[in-house]
Amino acid sequence: MKRMTxxxxxxxxxxxxxxxxxxxxxxxAMRKDFESFDAKSLSPSARRAALIEKYGTVR
Numbered sequence: 001m002k003r004m005t006x007x008x009x010x011x012x013x014x015x016x017x018x019x020x021x022x023x024x025x026x027x028x029a030m031r032k033d034f035e036s037f038d039a040k041s042l043s044p045s046a047r048r049a050a051l052i053e054k055y056g057t058v059r
Contacts, residue, residue, distance in 0.1 A: 037050065
């Protein structure tokens, strides 16, 4: 029998704490971008598209 698992999503604060261990922090510009995304209620795909447009793709 295959066991079904539910996706696990951590919150923004928890992710920031995990990232801080690795030395990764949001710049003020990035923080402003995310605040704007929240204010506009952008979907995850719209957020990704905006970030790709601004910063390009990672190769």
